Amino acid sequence: MGFAAGGKITDIETLKNIAREIRVLILKMLTEAGSGHTGGSLSAVDVVAALFFAKMKFNPKDPEWRERDRFILSKGHVAPLLYAVLAKTGFFSVELLSTLRKIHSPLQGHPYCRTLPGVEISTGSLGQGLSVANGIALGFRLDKISSRVYCLMGDGEIQEGQIWEAAMTAAHYGLDNICGIVDNNGLQIDGPVEEVMRIAPLHDKWAAFGWHVMEVDGHNMEQILSALNEAENIKGKPTVIIAHTIKGKGVSFFEGKVEYHGIAPTPAELERALKELE
Amino acid sequence: MGERTQSTNNPPSPPFSKGGMGGFEHRAQNTEVKMIATRDAYGEALLELGKKRDNIVVLDADLSGSTKTAKFAKAFPHRFFNLGVSEQDMVGTAAGLSLTGKVPFASTFAVFETGRAWDQIRLVICYSNTNVKLVATHGGITVGEDGASHQALEDIALMRVLPNMTVIVPADAIETTSVINAIADYSGPVYVRLGRVKVPCIMPPDYKFKLGRAYVFRIGKDANIIAVGIMVDAALKAAKSLSSQGIDTGVINMSTIKPLDEDTLLLAAKSSKLIITAEEHSVIGGLGGAVCEFLSENYPVPVKRIGIRDVFGCSGNPDALLKLYGLTPEGIVKTVEEAL
Ligand SMILES: Cc1ncc(C[n+]2csc(CCOP(=O)(O)OP(=O)(O)O)c2C)c(N)n1
Ligand SMILES: [Mg+2]
Numbered sequence: 130m131g132f133a134a135g136g137k138i139t140d141i142e143t144l145k146n147i148a149r150e151i152r153v154l155i156l157k158m159l160t161e162a163g164s165g166h167t168g169g170s171l172s173a174v175d176v177v178a179a180l181f182f183a184k185m186k187f188n189p190k191d192p193e194w195r196e197r198d199r200f201i202l203s204k205g206h207v208a209p210l211l212y213a214v215l216a217k218t219g220f221f222s223v224e225l226l227s228t229l230r231k232i233h234s235p236l237q238g239h240p241y242c243r244t245l246p247g248v249e250i251s252t253g254s255l256g257q258g259l260s261v262a263n264g265i266a267l268g269f270r271l272d273k274i275s276s277r278v279y280c281l282m283g284d285g286e287i288q289e290g291q292i293w294e295a296a297m298t299a300a301h302y303g304l305d306n307i308c309g310i311v312d313n314n315g316l317q318i319d320g321p322v323e324e325v326m327r328i329a330p331l332h333d334k335w336a337a338f339g340w341h342v343m344e345v346d347g348h349n350m351e352q353i354l355s356a357l358n359e360a361e362n363i364k365g366k367p368t369v370i371i372a373h374t375i376k377g378k379g380v381s382f383f384e385g386k387v388e389y390h391g392i393a394p395t396p397a398e399l400e401r402a403l404k405e406l407e
Numbered sequence: 408m409g410e411r412t413q414s415t416n417n418p419p420s421p422p423f424s425k426g427g428m429g430g431f432e433h434r435a436q437n438t439e440v441k442m443i444a445t446r447d448a449y450g451e452a453l454l455e456l457g458k459k460r461d462n463i464v465v466l467d468a469d470l471s472g473s474t475k476t477a478k479f480a481k482a483f484p485h486r487f488f489n490l491g492v493s494e495q496d497m498v499g500t501a502a503g504l505s506l507t508g509k510v511p512f513a514s515t516f517a518v519f520e521t522g523r524a525w526d527q528i529r530l531v532i533c534y535s536n537t538n539v540k541l542v543a544t545h546g547g548i549t550v551g552e553d554g555a556s557h558q559a560l561e562d563i564a565l566m567r568v569l570p571n572m573t574v575i576v577p578a579d580a581i582e583t584t585s586v587i588n589a590i591a592d593y594s595g596p597v598y599v600r601l602g603r604v605k606v607p608c609i610m611p612p613d614y615k616f617k618l619g620r621a622y623v624f625r626i627g628k629d630a631n632i633i634a635v636g637i638m639v640d641a642a643l644k645a646a647k648s649l650s651s652q653g654i655d656t657g658v659i660n661m662s663t664i665k666p667l668d669e670d671t672l673l674l675a676a677k678s679s680k681l682i683i684t685a686e687e688h689s690v691i692g693g694l695g696g697a698v699c700e701f702l703s704e705n706y707p708v709p710v711k712r713i714g715i716r717d718v719f720g721c722s723g724n725p726d727a728l729l730k731l732y733g734l735t736p737e738g739i740v741k742t743v744e745e746a747l
Contacts, residue, residue, distance in 0.1 A: 195507075195508075199506075241534070242535050243535070243536055249506060250502065250503075250506065250531055250535050250537075251530055251531065251534045251535040252530070253530070254526055254529075254530045256495075257495075257499050257527055257530060257531055258499075259499075260495070260496045260497075260498070260499025260500050260502075260503065260527075260531075261499045261500070261502050261503040261506070261531055262503060263496075263499070263500050263503055264499065264500040264501060264502060264503015264504040264505070264506065264507075264511075265503040265504070265506050265507055266503070267488065267500065267503070267504055268503065268504045268506065268507025268508070268509050269507060271464070271485070271486070271507075271509070272507060272508075274507075290495075291493075291495040291496055291499065291527070294490070294491075294493035294495060294496035295496050295499065295500075297491065297493070297496075298490055298491075298493070298496055298500065301491075302488075
């Protein structure tokens with residue numbers, strides 16, 4: 130048996146507060162670990178919170194429930210975000226978050242599916258999640274299961290050719306049970322996406338590959354929820370939501386800063402950040 | 408299936424029959440040796456498996472006619488997924504299908520399957536330990552005329568180095584059929600390497616493949632040839648000729664290269680002065696590598712590796728190529744004679 134975690138929260142203020150709490154967990158976890166990916170974890174918080182607390186059906190007490198919706202974190206470096214959400218929805222205790230990246234922890238630096246419930250597939254090498262999501266979607270179709278598959282990708286990540294192979298596959302097989310989300314925060318490791326390797330025109334690219342494309346403010350809960358709802362009603366083709374976001378969102382001195390892609394807050398930075406968030 | 412016990416499939420009987428033909432006899436008397444490509448046996452086995460089990464799904468990357476998955480595709484179109492020319496996506500999609508309880512068989516040429524999609528195999532199949540069967544055809548030099556770009560000479564090395572991966576190289580059509588059925592019942596990542604050309608059926612008709620167990624044709628007391636794939640046939644011919652010269656030579660089909668049947672290997676090493684490995688693959692990292700790694704740590708004996716010696720292949724007909732690279736009974740005989 131499954132149920133919608135968080136009791137299908139629809140109240141926007143409650144969801145916003147959950148997103149704020151997740152940001153706090155991420156920052157604390159990263160500071161404790163002393164390393165990890167801050168910017169891209171924070172940019173995708175609102176979208177992922179909306180998925181897990183308002184949209185997806187799953188059961189933390191029965192993580193293998195066949196008919197659960199699936200979430201594939203293709204941009205695996207933002208594991209802290211996934212871990213915070215899984216802990217908050219009850220897959221494991223919040224205390225476990227302090228073991229992130231430490232020896233013997235199931236919370237590996239990048240998601241590892243064999244030791245942690247709620248992690249569907251190991252990721253970390255970019256560009257692979259959408260193919261896996263397609264495979265699950267095809268399996269659902271064969272089994273006549275109406276569950277959905279969500280796949281979160283980075284805007285730098287989609288420079289990987291495999292993403293576009295998978296984009297073709299989803300459209301070719303008319304996988305309307307797939308919803309891709311691009312965390313369009315404009316930054317990757319070496320600088321702005323626009324400078325490192327242009328992916329624009331993003332909307333047109335996905336559309337040309339046969340996808341239904343939506344664009345939202347990735348920090349606006351109402352917009353995120355309505356896009357997720359609309360996606361469910363699109364038949365015959367996959368949907369992608371381009372979420373316009375700010376890398377490091379929620380902490381003023383991390384926002385839009387390319388250098389906070391892959392470093393953790395110092396204890397002093399954490400203190401300042403928590404003041405902003407609390 | 409499943410439990411990876413390390414004992415021999417067929418204890419040699421008798422192991423040290425002096426100068427006798429031992430386990431080669433069933434073959435020597437069989438003048439009408441059937442010639443079947445292992446990929447053809449795969450196509451048939453997959454079709455039969457599909458009839459019996461509806462959780463079998465098959466993926467291909469625009470080579471279904473050559474890999475012979477087209478047979479399954481025709482019979483079960485809704486369980487067959489052509490991904491087009493996109494091996495990386497095929498591997499990821501196969502992993503996803505396995506997460507819904509399907510048993511995916513993903514096929515293309517060995518070069519593309521293991522090379523183009525190696526990082527994908529590493530992450531979403533081996534590290535994630537998903538139940539995906541990678542069955543590649545066109546392994547080795549006998550791809551022939553298409554030349555080096557299409558001849559996988561390093562695929563066994565690429566797959567063997569990955570944790571959780573099982574690596575199997577069937578010797579003929581009989582063994583291929585048995586392997587395909589066996590791996591469908593085994594849970595976990597598997598790589599099976601098949602060939603393009605017709606090869607003689609050399610395994611006993613009632614042979615049953617057991618994962619992790621070598622098939623011992625005979626243990627020799629002067630030399631033992633550990634072979635895989637088409638080289639098992641060459642090894643049998645070489646052993647026959649060597650034994651008739653008084654060099655008592657055994658042959659072992661080490662079809663599971665990983666996990667290696669260490670007990671059988673040890674028995675062979677303890678029984679003779681020389682171990683020969685023979686494979687249609689680079690001498691680096693494949694069967695020869697596996698055997699040397701094990702023996703050097705556990706029972707150091709002289710080993711000679713027969714295979715492709717760290718070069719790329721070239722175009723030519725398969726027989727000419729086998730001759731060029733010394734992958735023939737004569738090549739094995741020469742190596743043994745020089746070494747002893
Ligand atoms: C295949 C692969 N190449 C390189 C990396 C190293 N890497 C980790 S994150 C990253 C940049 C990703 O940028 P983006 O997708 O925009 O992530 P976000 O901004 O959301 O953090 C790179 C290159 C990787 N993890 N995988
Ligand atoms: Mg980015």
